[in-house]
Amino acid sequence: MSANFTIFNARLYDPSTDAQQVTDIHIAGGKIAAIGSTPAGFSAERQIDAEGKQLIPGIIDLNCRLREPGLEQKGTIISETTAAARGGVTTVICPPDTDPVIDTPAVAELIRRRAKQSAQARVLSIGALTRGLAGEQLTEMAALKSSGCIAVSNARQPVRNNLILKRAMEYAATWEIPIFVNPLDHALENNGCAHDGRVANRLGLPGIPCSAETVAVAAMLELAQESGAHIHFQQISTGRAVEMLHEAQVKGVHVTADVAAHQLHLTEMDIEGFDSNCHLLPPLRTLADRDALRQGVAGGVINAICSGHEPHEADAKLAPFPATEPGISALETLLPLTLRLVDEKLIDLPRAISLLTSGPAEIVNLNSGRISIGADADLCLIDLDREWRFTADAMLSAGHNTPFDGWEFSGYVTQTFFEGRMTWMES
Amino acid sequence: MSAVNLQLDENNKLRHFLSIEGLNRDLLLRILDSAESFINITGRSVKKVPALRGKVIANLFFENSTRTRTTFELAAKRLSADVLNLNISTSATSKGESLLDTLRNLEAMDVDMFVMRHGDSGAAHFLASHANPGVSIINAGDGQHSHPTQAMLDMFTIRSVKGDFTPLRVAIVGDILHSRVARSQIMALNTLGVSEVRVIAPRTLIPSNARESLGVHVYHDMDEGIRDVDVIIMLRLQKERMSGALLPSEHEFFQCYGLTEERLQLADDEVTVMHPGPINRGVEMATAVADGKHSVILQQVTYGIAVRMAILSMAMQPSSGREQ
Known part of the structure; x- marks a missing residue:
């Protein structure tokens, strides 16, 4: 149970109303009881001085692998939601490619219960689009939705038959469940491990061409239009995909997109020296792609920045580059990398906050991502002026696989509250 | 790193x-000069020098190789090193041992140098970034x-000719x-300052950029590409390229890109023909060219030993990590 408390003198920003003010916020029973003057009968057991700090809604991460169940050597619900709390994240949305796959209400329920017992953040599951992610038979999507799945997806597994994909979209649309897609043509991917460009060619690394993404985007956009489903593109990596999504959005097709924070900062150049921490899927692409993704974020084609969190045990990255497993342990760098876009004058602070809170909330129809009376007290308090050095050693995630070791950031999460409970405070 | x-x-x-990348011209020339000094040894009746006596060199070949492994072994033995040949495909990795564990175990046996194909x-960068000092x-x-x-060894051959x-x-x-x-080869040729490096192949076999x-x-046109060149290096064509839709057939490849005596006329009169081996006769080049007067293919193999002796002796550290 959470105590009643007041955060006073906070610079509060609520992206759902675009309201900014310096005020006090009163929390009771895990909910926001009042903003401004103290309500009658409210007695705070605790006062938190937020002088000079920014209070934002807790971050909602659309793409976060906790690794439980099935891959507990890489991470657990406890370890990864603890890392989430440090990163100011209060809601994590998890792909269905766990072991077992989240393709039945029973598995969704199992995760929900484990999270209820131990999680330091709200854990929401994406149900499988097809049974076992095999791309052949539909899952019981209505039942998955009833058991709390907020979207369906085939994760990174291919649905090779477009007829099945189209019907899956139509069926999901029937129950008004968004479909999350990772656009990747597996034949064109061809066991590649890096962007098919200058650096990979020189290093002799098998390449993944941009067309591996854009061919899939093109097919999915056509099917989205015919089926009327809401298709959400996860972790796009190419400039061309931004253009295609923009065209579709202008035509009124119901498509949204997110990008992983690291794709906005790193490029193919970062794999120089065979740095396995930069082995990612989708791969880091060119500077031009990175800039186009940034413009997509600034211009509104992309309305959410996700972590793309994939923690790994050390051994998974201790091998020659192509033999390592792709992914970054990214929950603890999601906010700092997004705030860096503000420092670099790409976007303003309200836009940065909305990309992490109200933007993702709208995509999956969540009622969170806002600071309003009666809402869950999912909050993140940030010292925006504080400069600090991020180190892999200090990570709370079980996976220390990060390419950002030693990066200097400004903006530090001093406290995180999940349903009114303090889940992170700097020690 | x-x-x-x-x-x-x-x-x-x-x-x-x-890799050649990151090494400057002077260093490459020093390797060639050092190899030159070893050429004389390979012609002697007693083909050994004591340069690496007491050192242990392990040949770690995760892929099959006859020529490269053998010439490395000969090079090491002529430098008086002790040589371990590990047939990895049938030992460690089939038991699930990681590359790093293989390295650590052999380091524990006081191996001074690893020659690895993977x-x-x-x-190789991965292994080097985790190897003990020394x-x-x-x-x-x-x-x-x-x-x-x-x-x-190709550069050595080119320089000698x-x-x-x-x-x-x-x-x-x-x-x-x-x-x-x-x-x-491309990096070495450019570092050594040749006037032009050309690559000739269909679009499926050349990186887009x-x-x-x-x-x-x-x-993409063989006749145009080899016109007036001084050196032609033919690469080995792997059979599996046919199954991945990269080429229709060996026959068509030879028709379009095979090196024949007729085509050779287009190059410089003194052209040198090279191939890293093993040759597919009638696929990459005609037998008459492979065995013809412009071919230095067997010299490449001989020089390979001297060049590897030079590299092994230059890269060997004075003392192993343990003694430091």
Whole structure:
């Protein structure tokens, strides 16, 4: 149970109303009881001085692998939601490619219960689009939705038959469940491990061409239009995909997109020296792609920045580059990398906050991502002026696989509250 | 960590030999000069020098190889080193041992130097970045990335025939896309300052941005590409390229890109023909060319021993990590 408390003198920003003010916020029973003057009968057991700090809604991460169940050597619900709390994240949305796959209400329920017992953040599951992610038979999507799945997806597994994909979209649309897609043509991917460009060619690394993404985007956009489903593109990596999504959005097709924070900062150049921490899927692409993704974020084609969190045990990255497993342990760098876009004058602070809170909330129809009376007290308090050095050693995630070791950031999460409970405070 | 830092010590001396990239012209020339001094030894009746007496060199070949492994072994033995040949495909990895564990175990047996061939690009860099101080890694081929000792023996061959690199036009023909040999040759030729490097192949076998990423002139027409060149390097064509829809048939490849006596007329009169071996006669080149007067293919093999002796002796550290 959470105590009643007041955060006073906070610079509060609520992206759902675009309201900014310096005020006090009163929390009771895990909910926001009042903003401004103290309500009658409210007695705070605790006062938190937020002088000079920014209070934002807790971050909602659309793409976060906790690794439980099935891959507990890489991470657990406890370890990864603890890392989430440090990163100011209060809601994590998890792909269905766990072991077992989240393709039945029973598995969704199992995760929900484990999270209820131990999680330091709200854990929401994406149900499988097809049974076992095999791309052949539909899952019981209505039942998955009833058991709390907020979207369906085939994760990174291919649905090779477009007829099945189209019907899956139509069926999901029937129950008004968004479909999350990772656009990747597996034949064109061809066991590649890096962007098919200058650096990979020189290093002799098998390449993944941009067309591996854009061919899939093109097919999915056509099917989205015919089926009327809401298709959400996860972790796009190419400039061309931004253009295609923009065209579709202008035509009124119901498509949204997110990008992983690291794709906005790193490029193919970062794999120089065979740095396995930069082995990612989708791969880091060119500077031009990175800039186009940034413009997509600034211009509104992309309305959410996700972590793309994939923690790994050390051994998974201790091998020659192509033999390592792709992914970054990214929950603890999601906010700092997004705030860096503000420092670099790409976007303003309200836009940065909305990309992490109200933007993702709208995509999956969540009622969170806002600071309003009666809402869950999912909050993140940030010292925006504080400069600090991020180190892999200090990570709370079980996976220390990060390419950002030693990066200097400004903006530090001093406290995180999940349903009114303090889940992170700097020690 | 960049390849430059990994390969050289603080005095810019060779520490590992992983790729041509990051090595300057002077160092490449020193390797060639050192190889020159070993050529005389290989012709003697007692073919040994005591340079690496007491040192242990392990040959770690994760991919099959006859020529490269044998010449490395001969090079090490002529330098009086003790040589361990590990047939990895049938031992460690089949038991699930990681590459790092293999390295640690052999280091524990006081191996001073590893000569490794591995199917993954970057494998030699990986090993070098985790090796104990005093232990050297020699790349005998990693994935599609690099095969620097092959490139150096090719440079040695070119220098011994042509004398000087600067006026040369060199054409490399065949599967550039998948070739670690080609990547290393191109970097070595450009570092040594030849006047032009051309690559000749159909579009399926050349990286899309080869001009920028590799620094070469790209030709798809064989006759046009070999016109007036001084050196032609033919690459081996792997059979599996036919199944991946990269080429229709060996027959068509030979028709379009095979080196025949007729085509050879288009090149410089004194043209030198090279091939890293093993040759597919009638696929990459006609038998008459392979065995003809322009061919130096067998010299390449002989020089391979001297060049590898030079590289092994230059990269060997004075004392192993344990003694430090």
